[in-house]
Amino acid sequence: MPRIVRRPLHAGTWYETEPGLSSGLETWLAAADTGNTHARAIISPHAGLRYCGHVMAHAYKHIDPQRVSRVFVVGPSHHIYTRQCLLSVANAYSAPQGQVEIDQDIYSHLLRTGHFERMRLETDEAEHSLELQMPFIMHIMRGQPFKLVPIMVGAISPDREALYGRLLGPFLDDPQNLFIVSSDFCHWGQRFGFTYHDIPKHGSISKSIQWLDQLAMDVIEQGRPEAFTAYLEQYGNTICGRHPIGVLLNMLQHTQVGHVIRFQKYDQSAQCQSIRESSVSYAAAVMTVV
Numbered sequence: 001m002p003r004i005v006r007r008p009l010h011a012g013t014w015y016e017t018e019p020g021l022s023s024g025l026e027t028w029l030a031a032a033d034t035g036n037t038h039a040r041a042i043i044s045p046h047a048g049l050r051y052c053g054h055v056m057a058h059a060y061k062h063i064d065p066q067r068v069s070r071v072f073v074v075g076p077s078h079h080i081y082t083r084q085c086l087l088s089v090a091n092a093y094s095a096p097q098g099q100v101e102i103d104q105d106i107y108s109h110l111l112r113t114g115h116f117e118r119m120r121l122e123t124d125e126a127e128h129s130l131e132l133q134m135p136f137i138m139h140i141m142r143g144q145p146f147k148l149v150p151i152m153v154g155a156i157s158p159d160r161e162a163l164y165g166r167l168l169g170p171f172l173d174d175p176q177n178l179f180i181v182s183s184d185f186c187h188w189g190q191r192f193g194f195t196y197h198d199i200p201k202h203g204s205i206s207k208s209i210q211w212l213d214q215l216a217m218d219v220i221e222q223g224r225p226e227a228f229t230a231y232l233e234q235y236g237n238t239i240c241g242r243h244p245i246g247v248l249l250n251m252l253q254h255t256q257v258g259h260v261i262r263f264q265k266y267d268q269s270a271q272c273q274s275i276r277e278s279s280v281s282y283a284a285a286v287m288t289v290v
Contacts, residue, residue: 005099006090008134009125015049015135017096024049025139028057033264038064040172040259041179041248043220043241043285046075046132051269052184052282058265059284060136065144068178070103071137072149072171074244075129075182082154085164085247086119087111093131093148097138103147110151113167119152127152129182129241137180153244158229161243165225165250172255179287181248183241185213185266189278194238206271206279212237213281217263220285225249248287258290 011017016024031054042059045052077086087107092099110116124130130150137148156164171177186209188194197208212235219231228249232242239245252259263285270279 004090004121006088006093006121006124008095008131010128010131011096014128014132021096021135022139024053025057025135028053029061032057032061034061037288038062038067039178039286040175040289041181041287043181043183043245043248043283044133044136045184045282045284046129046182047184047269047280047282049132049135051280052267055265055267055282055284056136059286060140062264062286062288063140063178065141067175068141068144069146069176070106070149070178071141071146072151072168072177072179073130073133073137073182074151074153074179074247075127075133076241076244077127077152077154078129078240079126080123083156083160084154085116085156086123086152086154087116088124088150089118089121090124093134093150095134095138097135097142100138100146100148103149106149110167115163115167124152133180133182153247156243158225158246161225161246162250164247166254168247169251169254172251172259173257179248181241181244183239183245185216185237185239185281185283187238187240187280188272190275191278192238194236195275196235205273205277206268209268209272209279209281210266213266213283217266217283217285220245220249221261221263223249223252223259223261225253259287260290261285261287
């Protein structure tokens with residue numbers, strides 16, 4: 001069969017090409033705080049890098065590339081409706097900095113479970129939630145051999161999140177595996193169909209959004225999938241990667257290693273003051289072994 005490479009179709013619009021790309025990544029990473037522990041998983045936004053690159057850096061700064069040989073990228077579907085998790089038909093992903101091979105052995109294992117399907121190349125290339133992680137991945141991992149495991153998560157139920165968490169959780173036991181969960185937080189405004197705000201309680205629309213997102217972050221840090229599901233049912237926060245996050249929280253129930261999740265950075269694309277405005281929230285989290 002002919003070799004298939006997924007093209008970075010969002011390069012030049014959602015993020016720069018080289019040489020400006022690497023320069024921008026270095027600037028954001030240099031400004032980000034870091035800890036002394038290596039991330040086994042991160043939650044990272046996926047908007048245009050000019051909006052959220054500075055937030056993403058606070059998660060990627062915690063990755064030790066010398067300890068990673070396989071990167072799972074788990075993101076939501078924005079363009080097609082599916083109740084499953086989908087795998088790429090490509091042999092490799094391309095980014096402005098080069099190409100990385102997809103781990104076909106892991107793909108074969110996942111396909112044998114009967115709960116994963118292949119997506120069309122056109123679907124893969126149209127989706128930005130996976131591609132927008134690639135510039136940082138390639139930059140952090142430069143010079144280190146590794147393989148990629150891209151997974152697109154559909155609009156799955158809490159029961160399906162639990163199923164995929166059971167299937168993927170054991171991969172957390174391998175210290176050479178890194179999971180990147182791709183998600184923005186609140187999409188606020190009439191164009192998103194979500195305008196929650198309580199100005200008397202919080203003082204402004206933007207602070208209402210921050211309160212709502214902070215509550216989500218607090219719940220995610222608990223590591224309890226049922227608590228996150230209850231939060232979403234109560235508030236309806238438009239977290240586009242809620243299903244990948246739900247899968248991650250369920251993975252924690254199926255690993256022999258203890259983990260802790262801590263959020264490192266939060267920002268909004270705009271500080272909304274009027275119902276006519278809109279914004280998207282960005283949050284970066286790091287999951288480490290305890």
